[in-house]
Amino acid sequence: MVEDINVLLERLNFSEEEWIRVISSNVKSSKIQGYEAWAVEKIMSGEKVNKNAVYRVLNSLWFTKEDVNFVELKEGVILVKFGVIEDRKRILNLPPWLFDQCLFAMLPYVKDQDLDTYSLNISPFWLRIFNIPLEYMDKQVAIDVGKTIGEVVAIDWRDNDGKWTKYISVKV
Secondary structure (H helix, E strand, O other), rough: OHHHHHHHHHHHOOOOHHHHHHHHOOOOOOOOHHHHHHEEEEOOOOOOHHHHHHHHHEEEEOOOOOOOOEEEEEEEEEEOOOOHHHHHHHHHOOOOEEEEEEEEEEEOOOOOOOOOHHHOOOOOEEEEEEEEOHHHOOOOHHHHHHHHHHOOOOOOOOOOOOOOOOOEEEOO
């Protein structure tokens, strides 16, 4: 049976008219971007989550320039297709997302990367570090303190024109 199908497929040819139709139906809009604008997201929950409600809420919160599509790849893992790279970049840099007490870990999609190799079991958080003596309030101390907690992703350092700040923000 398989051999018969292979023989038939070998003889399959498109006419010039069919070939043009097939090619032209695959042409994408210049606005829509490919996998570079995608992200992989995992819902960290032991219980079943209403995915449609999650999609509606996230769509309304994100205020994206283009539509966002959600595709479930496997239980709890979702492919988020942003319309443009700028939307994905902005959403990935915002705080961790919660829905109904469930945390979402989101990473940029990498072409040809196996789903099991994404580190979707960790999520960076912004931490506020208080009670640092005034003479030690600088960028390097923020980085050093952040490194004791985990990998430093970013620091929010505003000099405030030399004024004292109550805390240092570190994303780890």
